[in-house]
């Protein structure tokens with residue numbers, strides 16, 4: 128075949144062009160391959176690397192020169208991609224996704240493997256799986272909500288984990304797309320919800336504690352952290368809420384709060400101290416008590432040896448109970464309990480002042496009671512003896528033609544007996560066995576009646592001041608006795624104010640309530656008239672105050688005081704169903720307060736003034752009943768001297784016998800009130816009155832205990848004669864009674 | 868009869884490695900009866916072996932014996948391709 132030169136040239140040109148084209152396209156192709164992000168590697172039929180692009184160089188961290196000619200192996204051709212672990216030069220590994228195609232290399236069968244580096248994607252996937260697993264296994268509830276719409280209902284749920292399902296009882300399907308509102312209920316704090324909403328509007332994280340409700344309606348406490356989640360572009364797309372069930376913690380908190388209220392509201396001081404004595408807790412009561420005792424710090428009311436005590440408690444583990452300390456006029460009882468686990472000591476105080484006071488008062492009244500019984504018993508027997516002595520002495524003195532010397536001596540005996548009688552009289556008053564003749568009295572009036580005498584007793588250096596409460600209710604009392612009280616107290620006050628001072632006597636009406644009784648053992652509720660005698664004298668220490676009511680207790684020099692003044696006051700006041708209170712401070716003064724019950728019962732017949740007229744005798748027949756033979760004999764003597772006929776009986780029984788025999792002759796019965804045997808004075812009178820209702824009776828007694836509360840009204844000098852009595856008194860009473 | 872000596876290089880106990888091991892096990896069981904010996908080499912534990920063999924990527928399966936030596940790369944899921952690659956098809 129011949130080709131023209133032209134043709135050849137033409138062909139050549141064509142070939143050139145083709146070559147050119149080919150080269151251009153190969154360059155283009157190479158360019159593409161070189162710039163490809165995926166690694167490309169060509170392996171020949173022996174598995175040897177023939178070509179490698181820059182991306183693959185990167186992937187293997189080896190240069191094309193290093194790799195070309197290396198044995199790579201046959202990349203398996205499959206329809207799918209396979210994942211490979213790539214060993215980089217540095218020793219790290221990378222993950223690549225390989226896709227292999229069969230190709231041709233320099234005219235031979237070859238493989239072309241495309242390798243895409245998916246290390247980061249794999250890592251991200253792995254992390255994601257880890258997160259997923261973590262969230263799935265989390266004990267905390269995870270709720271992811273969409274950031275929009277943020278309308279009234281709040282964000283809608285996009286995801287909840289298994290813990291959420293367990294905790295709430297709702298399944299995932301039930302809640303996706305809903306607002307978490309359905310978890311809330313009546314006790315959910317609306318303010319907290321509003322705070323959450325505000326935080327979400329501001330794309331801010333927030334921490335809250337809320338009450339939520341399970342599907343079954345059971346409430347539980349959650350602590351939740353809500354955070355906005357931003358996407359790559361930084362805008363919030365979701366909220367993640369992590370919720371922990373804190374019901375138990377809340378319950379524990381509640382329990383702790385409740386327990387904490389115990390010491391806080393305890394009306395007694397409660398303190399907590401550390402080993403070195405540091406105060407770590409005190410309640411309001413502790414501060415209050417401290418302030419009341421004039422201390423600034425609660426620690427100041429602790430016992431002085433407190434650090435030593437704490438040390439002891441903590442090293443032994445033993446508590447210390449009932450440690451008493453006195454601050455000012457209060458006494459606190461402290462108890463210390465070591466709390467070993469926290470190495471602190473809890474201290475509890477209790478103000479026992481009132482209790483101690485009551486105990487002291489009780490001991491005091493017990494003592495007075497027994498001393499009173501003793502004194503009374505002695506005085507009672509004494510009275511019988513004195514009645515005999517005085518009676519016979521007076522009886523002899525009544526005789527005519529007596530030797531003047533004898534008269535003198537007998538008078539001495541009589542005076543001595545009278546003094547002794549006065550003493551027993553006082554003792555009896557103390558032991559409340561003095562015969563009392565109560566009347567309705569205006570205490571203010573009684574005081575003003577004795578004022579003149581008072582002024583005389585007090586002297587010039589003492590000013591006397593009265594403080595009457597006007598129109599006082601009356602008291603039912605023996606005027607003489609009340610006068611005696613005022614005088615005794617005034618004389619004591621005078622003695623206490625040797626260098627002068629002020630004496631204030633006041634009266635007031637007082638309503639004694641249960642509260643008052645709490646702290647005053649002897650007090651009784653009701654309306655009382657208080658007579659107060661207050662001086663600015665030397666005062667008394669506590670020890671003296673405890674003893675002043677004892678008979679014969681005196682601090683005065685021998686001969687000046689007998690120590691019976693206050694005993695008498697005590698006895699009289701007791702006999703009037705009242706009580707005495709003392710308040711005294713050394714060198715400041717003393718106040719004695721006498722409480723007498725106000726009289727509210729209707730007024731009864733007033734005792735007629737006994738007639739002090741001349742003593743007249745008579746010839747009537749008198750039955751004398753008296754167990755004490757000497758007294759009986761004396762009475763017989765006296766009465767016979769006044770011309771009366773006397774029948775005697777030593778007991779109630781004997782009297783009944785005598786009555787049987789002489790009943791028509793007896794004009795008057797003179798009987799002792801208290802006698803041994805089964806028929807006492809009152810029984811006797813009752814029996815005789817059944818037979819002769821108008822039988823006249825005079826009781827004799829030194830013993831008023833039985834008189835108190837009896838139905839019969841006794842009037843001294845009319846139907847009652849208190850021992851010791853003089854022959855004149857006896858004769859007067861007998862005549863008065865017979866003439867009534 | 869010639870015994871086969873097969874070495875499988877893997878990198879750690881990843882799902883990829885597990886898949887490759889399982890596939891190889893199946894191929895051997897089905898195709899080679901008890902006429903084979905199989906070694907699994909974790910290159911993360913024995914990097915020096917990988918270095919010696921110039922392993923560039925795993926899973927790499929090497930048929931050491933009988934000759935010719937063959938080396939294939941991939942997860943061995945396509946049995947037929949594996950058999951071809953290992954020169955095992957009759």
Ligand SMILES: Nc1ncnc2c1ncn2[C@@H]1O[C@H](COP(=O)(O)OP(=O)(O)OP(=O)(O)O)[C@@H](O)[C@H]1O
Nearest residue numbers: 619620623675681682683688689690691692693717
């Ligand atoms: N107003 C007072 N101020 C200070 N001490 C008092 C006061 N009143 C009583 N006392 C004390 O109480 C004691 C007993 O008093 P009380 O009246 O019983 O006996 P007295 O005054 O010593 O003797 P008497 O009253 O029998 O003459 C007194 O000795 C005195 O120590």
Ligand SMILES: [Mg+2]
Nearest residue numbers: 615619692693
């Ligand atoms: Mg006195």
